Amino acid sequence: MVVPDPDPPRNAALARLRAELAGLTTRTPAGSAGAPIPIFADNSLIGAGLVRGALHEVCAASPGSGVAFAAILLARCGGQVLWIATEQESNLVWPPGLIPFGLAPERLILARAARWPEALWAMEEALRCPALGGAVLMAGAGQGLDLTATRRLHLAAEAGGVFGLLLRPDGIAGASAARTRWHIAPLSSTDAPRWRLSLLRQRGGAPAGPWNIAFEAATGSLRLEAGGG
Amino acid sequence: MKPARRYLAVHLPFWEAEHLRQSHPDLPADTPLALWARQGARRLLVAVDQAAAAAGLEPGQALADAEALLPDLQVLPATPETSAAGLRELALWAQRFTPLSAPLPPDGLLLDITGCDHLFGGEATLLTKTLADLAALGLTAQGAVASAAASAMALARVQRDAPIIAAGSEEKAVAPLPLGLALRLPGGMVEDLARLGLRSIGDALRQPRAPLARRFGAPLLNALDAAAGHRAPPITPIAAPPDLSVTRALPEPILTAEAIAALLDRLLAALCARLARAGLGARRLSLTAWRVDGTEQRLVIGTGAPNRDAGHLARLFAEPLASLAPELGFERFTLHALATDPMGAEGQGALPMGAAPRPDGVLAQLLDRLGQRLRLARPAPMPSHWPERQWRAAPPHEAAIATPPGWGSRTAPVLLRRRPEAVQVTTFAEGAPAAMHWRGRVYPLTRAEGPLRLEAEWWHGGTLPPARDYHRVQLASGERLWLCHAGGRWVVQGDLP
Structure with missing residues (x-):
């Protein structure tokens, strides 16, 4: 049975309030003006690409593949890039090796934190700063990165419009406020590096992949291999 | 006319001994202390503390004589560098009174208190407070205030009643002071002056200048004029006053x-x-x-x-x-x-x-904030093929250095081990790696490229590290590593994409 609307003006007010609330909860990120960062030349696979002003996660089966994928994404986000790691990290990011992936050393600022909380703080500060194009934080295996921490980072990225990337080791579980979580693993190759990439989760979307991809240094693009999907 | 500058001079008669006592708290406080230095074959006292001075010891005495006079005397070798450094520290400490403070080696401090004294309630209060604060540090101090630095210093060395001399009356104030003690003249010159009947500054000032200069040289006249306030040699504050x-x-x-x-x-x-x-x-x-x-x-x-x-x-x-x-x-x-x-x-x-x-400003502000807690660097390319020297960490605020074409290559690793990881590698007969023993497991290598030989940079001279052979290897999992073979050892040096 349909009850007739007893009080139209009151319902109109409610509707207006609801619209207002919706506007409050789905905030428009400051960096939404920038176009999303494409992954493949053909965007049909995963929509328009990775949105800026948001936090994304990359889980890597091997350290090298994760760093290379991060470099490809950061190369495409433009602007200055802050690369944050802790002193405990046994690997140093090697700027000459990032050039083939399009990330020139001129765009790179390296930050090393003595302790993990400082690295986390620096990442949040960086994501809030609209002068940066992107920021990446290398999170080791044992480092506390719970839902609250990732939500803080995501909100900071929304506020600053900065493309935020977390490089995490393979096999992490647990909740995260990141917009997407990617997984990358190396594949045997003879020449150009090849990886198996999958989208483990995305907010408001379904997981996708895996795809077998290869990086073409000549064009700086990721090529999807036939039959990899 | 500019108001006259005002100087507060502090003389620390037992500075060296008292400073040494501060750094040696284990020294018994109630025994006299003397410092000695070797002069030729003889060991002479160079500084004494108040108790030793009261017992009749004085600098210049032979150490053996002093020990005979005072059997319980503590003796230590003098450390002139340490006491000079201590005096500089004391001058910094004195910046609590004025930003312009200077150490006057070997045992004085000079403070330019022009315009500062009212903060402490006047010159007399400031002088009293300075001496009291020094006494609290365990230092015997005498002080004086005058409009000429050298006058104040001469008065501080002689008078123990902390005199404050009004601007313009320095000459009158220093006239009765004994020449030797007030001006720090060498012993021989003091004796020669005494033979002429000149014992006080006033005596010397009354003499015709030319004969005095011929006999004793310009330094005496300069010292006399400075003490009388006729000349004002500049003082050098301990640190340039901040902007x-x-x-x-x-x-x-x-x-x-x-x-x-x-x-x-x-x-x-x-x-x-x-x-x-x-x-x-x-x-x-x-x-x-x-x-x-x-x-x-x-x-x-x-x-x-x-x-x-x-x-x-x-x-x-x-x-x-x-x-x-x-x-x-x-x-x-x-x-x-x-x-x-x-x-x-x-x-x-x-x-x-x-x-x-x-945006430039915003980025600079971010880097400032981060720089207080993290180490920031901008990679600057270097002209070297040796991996560790391919780039250096430049200050993040500097303009980015353009990458020369050809720098960095497709074969470079994306991560370098902070400390190379030792591994055991079995090789084929021709030397190519076949399998590696790494982190407790044996990994067959599905693919290996190399070697790429790097010779050390011999043009820098010195002892050269051995040449390195780099291999790009791939494990069955697809993971690619950068192996280095040098001097018979294999290490994992980096990760390839």
Whole structure:
């Protein structure tokens, strides 16, 4: 049975309030003006690409593949890039090796934190700063990165419009406020590096992949291999 | 006419011995102490403390004689460098009274107190307080105030009643002082002057100048003129006074973090206003906090680019402020701009309210903030093929250095081990790696490229590290590593994409 609307003006007010609330909860990120960062030349696979002003996660089966994928994404986000790691990290990011992936050393600022909380703080500060194009934080295996921490980072990225990337080791579980979580693993190759990439989760979307991809240094693009999907 | 400068001179008659006693708390306090130095084959006293002086010992005496006179005398070798350094430290300590303080080796301090004395309630109070504070440090001190530095020093060396001499009457005040003690003249010259009947400064000043200069040289006349206030040799303050500084003395000591932060905001606002008037931006700031118990604590922050935005500078201080230990509270704060650079009006400090700052400025501010807690670097390419020397860490605020074409290559690793990881590698007969024993497991290598041989940079000279053979290997999992074979050892040096 349909009850007739007893009080139209009151319902109109409610509707207006609801619209207002919706506007409050789905905030428009400051960096939404920038176009999303494409992954493949053909965007049909995963929509328009990775949105800026948001936090994304990359889980890597091997350290090298994760760093290379991060470099490809950061190369495409433009602007200055802050690369944050802790002193405990046994690997140093090697700027000459990032050039083939399009990330020139001129765009790179390296930050090393003595302790993990400082690295986390620096990442949040960086994501809030609209002068940066992107920021990446290398999170080791044992480092506390719970839902609250990732939500803080995501909100900071929304506020600053900065493309935020977390490089995490393979096999992490647990909740995260990141917009997407990617997984990358190396594949045997003879020449150009090849990886198996999958989208483990995305907010408001379904997981996708895996795809077998290869990086073409000549064009700086990721090529999807036939039959990899 | 400019008002005369005012100088406070402090003479520390037992400085060397008392300073040494401070650094050797194990020395018994009630036994006399003397310091000696070797002069040729003889060991002579060079400094004594008050107890030893009271017993009749004096510098210049032979050590053996002194020990015979006073059997319980403590003797230590003199350390002139240490006491000179100590005197410089003492001059820094004295900056609590005036920013212009100078050590006067071997045993004096000179403070330019022009315009500072009212902060302490007048010259007499300042002089008393200075001597009392020195006494609290365990130092015997005599002081004097005059309008000429050398007059004040001469008076401080002789008179123990802390005289304060009005501007213009220096000559009269120093006239009765004995030449040797007041002017530090060499012993032989004092004796020669005494033979002529000249014992006090006044005696010497009354003599015709030309014969005196012929007989004793210009240094005597210069010293006499300086003491009489006719010449004013410049004094060299211990540290160049900072470009700009602001001081607040508090009627009540403060100890809460909020109160200190609020005070810092006021100091920063005052300093930034001065910086703006001078067209400068701060590069390095120090905040000195004096505690009630007379100790001081100092915080220093730096900025990558000249800055006079009080809010930004306050944020840089936020972290170090937590390290202040107020105990019973701070009674005085000084904010110094230690280093400044010219800064135009277009800088972010002068922007009208509400205008968006330039992104450059925002990035610089971010780097400043991060730089207080993290190590930041911009990679700058270097002309070297040796992996560890391919780039250096440049300051992040510097303009980025353009990458020369050809620098970096497709074969370079994306990650380098901070410390190369030793592995055991079995090789095929021709030397190519076949399998590696790594982290407790054996990994067959599905693919290996190499070797790429790198010879050490022999043109730098010195002992050369052995040549390195680099191999790009691939495990069955697809993971690619950068192996280095040098001097018979295999290491994992990096990760390939």
